[in-house]
Amino acid sequence: MQTKDGMNYAPQGKPNPVVAKGEFAFAAIALDHGHIYGMCNGLIEAGADLVAVYDPDPAKVEAFVKKFPQAKAASSEAEILNDPSIKLIAGAAVPSERCALGLRAMDHGKDYFTDKTPFTTLEQVEQARAKAKETGKKYMVYYSERLHVESAVFAGQLIEQGAIGRVVQVIGFGPHRLNAPSRPEWFFQHEKYGGILCDIGSHQIEQFLYFTGAKDAQVLHSKIANYNNKDYPELEDFGDATLVADNGATNYFRVDWLTPEGLGTWGDGRMTILGTEGYIEIRKYIDIARDPQGDHLYLVNKEGEKHYSLKGQVGYPFFGQLILDCINRTENAMTQEHAFKAGELCIKAQMQAVRVE
Secondary structure (H helix, E strand, O other), rough: OOOOHHHHOOOOOOOOOOOOOOOOEEEEEOOOHHHHHHHHHHHOOOOOEEEEEEEEEEEEEEHHHOOOOOOOOOOOOOHOOOOOEEEEEEEOOOOOHHHHHHHHHHOOEEEEEEEEOOOOOHHHHHHHHHHHHOOOOOOOOOOOOHHHHHHHHHHHHHHHOOOOOOOOEEEEEOOOOOOOHHHHHHHHHHHHHHOOHHHHHHHHHHHHHHHHHOOOEEEEEEEEEEEOOOOOOOOOEEEEEEEOOOOOEHHHHHEEOOOOOOOHHHHOOOOEEEEEEEEEEOOOEEOOEEEEOOOOEEEEEEEEEEEEEEOOOOOOOHHHHHHHHHHHOOOOOOOOHHHHHHHHHHHHHHHOOOOOO
């Protein structure tokens, strides 16, 4: 698995199928971001059958089929959308194009699973909300920094069990390595990637809503900057924001493209979750200068201090839950409104951000 570059970070877990072979077919459309590999890994491990792929770039399709030979290269997007046997479309399009692909998939009777960020404008959020209501189809989002990180999954389980009481604050750090020469052109075009708070900030806001159990939140303050990448004037390499939830919980997060070359992975993602009866710290991808392996969780509560090393211990239940939600029309993996609200709030944080240098 690629650990130097977050764009191609595709976690692999243990197979844990929730359906029989042939019971749930899905296809991949739009291979613009490497997260499509992690999305497909998760669904396949949960028992879904990857049957087809389409992208207008033959080189992207060739690389994808090399990794997933079971996927037939389709001649067009329409070939996949018009196939009634395909239940779900997984896509990692250019961010500004993700909503439009989702609307087309839902219009063709498919559930949709997109890479984050799911939207780049508030108009897109409203279009997707309306389409979900009209069609009854799902518009689900790959918020991978929670869904595909075992320490984050375990943190959610601890919170649900009451290990730290009521969650009152979440502090998140989401640094990423830029690797500018390897990035596609759209990555540096603000209209296409949406801005740093809209893009990688979406992970942080989603986790805040999830860990606090909030249904809504207000962005109190947000900032953006381009401190160190003047060759790319539309890039923002730093952003932060402060939010307060409808249940009184608060959030601060920072995201950046300033990861130094000496770090052993693409970003030292961390989160501290404060509760009324304890706190949790997650070190997601590395424990610097101590353990190159990630998925460390530290818990402090009335029982004492505990350290958990969780790599390979927890799994990724979201993907199986998503498949069953699509079959049974339930909302156990993630509610539709939660997926939309996280996408909406990251756009609001971006829109009202103060630019600093």
